Amino acid sequence: MTSLLGPAEVRRLAGELDVRPTKKLGQNFVHDPNTVRRIVTTAELSPDDVVLEVGPGLGSLTLALMPACREVVAVEIDPVLARKLPETAAERAPEGKLTVIEADALRVTQEQIGEPTALVANLPYNVAVPVVLHLLAILPSLRTGLVMVQAEVADRMAASPGGRVYGVPSVKLAWYAETKRAATVSRSVFWPVPNVDSALVRMVRRPPPADVDRERLFKLVDAAFAQRRKTLRAALGTWAGSPARAAEILTAAGVDPGLRGEQLTVTDFSRILEAADHHL
Known part of the structure; x- marks a missing residue:
């Protein structure tokens, strides 16, 4: 006992x-x-x-x-x-x-x-x-x-x-x-x-929400939250190469570039990564 x-x-x-x-x-x-x-x-x-x-x-x-x-x-x-x-x-x-x-x-x-x-x-x-x-x-x-x-x-x-x-x-x-x-x-x-x-x-x-590389996705998430008050267009500027390119990728992913990171789900972030890969 x-x-x-x-x-x-x-x-x-x-x-x-x-x-x-x-x-x-x-x-x-x-x-x-x-x-x-x-x-x-x-x-x-x-x-x-x-x-x-x-x-x-x-x-x-x-x-x-x-x-x-x-x-x-x-x-x-x-x-x-x-x-x-x-x-x-x-x-x-x-x-x-x-x-x-x-x-x-x-x-x-x-x-x-x-x-x-x-x-x-x-x-x-x-x-x-x-x-x-x-x-x-x-x-x-x-x-x-x-x-x-x-x-x-x-x-x-x-x-x-x-x-x-x-x-x-x-x-x-x-x-x-x-x-x-x-x-x-x-x-x-x-x-x-x-x-x-x-x-x-x-x-x-549960299974991952998307078929994307986890480590790359996590780097994207880190970038989106690195400056919490910035819009995604600005926050992802360095990650994407420029704010303009970030805006293109976000729009292609169906995400408003004026949103902030804290408004997105993990699936939204996965869509952004997929859009970036298609926009090479």
Whole structure:
């Protein structure tokens, strides 16, 4: 029977390891068993899922995940935490299967991770979006994701075109998955208590919206948002070679050159790239 970590166990483990959560690694440890149970339920895992967890820390979420899936593959950058986690799991969730990889999630490779089917993680605040985009890019096997991130990052990840927080992360995530904000998480469930609220973001993988090169598309998106207040005609001037040529390409794609990047969907950007290729 799995035994989850409460506030006392989290502090005791941290004390034993002489671990102090660091701002540099964006660490905030969850110490509330109800919260990790809720995350696992919201993730809608099947017994066949291989779950990828990033930044498992002391193992609060790991222990809740293990009985709910076939295997947990945990990527931990901190060597002390990475060494301790298998012991904690063996002691508290003996029936489950866990693989711990000591690595930086931003640089980890598919060879190291294998073929996980679901991403479930309490992500370090400072690298949440780059980590998710890196993992979706290198792991076509990922079908679903549920990540806990800073509330305002969750809003950006799940934003629709036209909104104030819609930007590069919103467009790039939309290339891979349907993304929505699933729930808010109180700051009181963390140690140390962060000065912001968190939220859960749910992702369900879908086929790319167009048959264009992803890396080229992402460069186009970066260019469109590099100067947010500029119209697309101006913002894409350098990318296209000149504002006049940008306007031609946009018109050919059926996009008003007077619009701004935040008004376009990922499909609109794909049409612009296709139009540019036909206008060589």
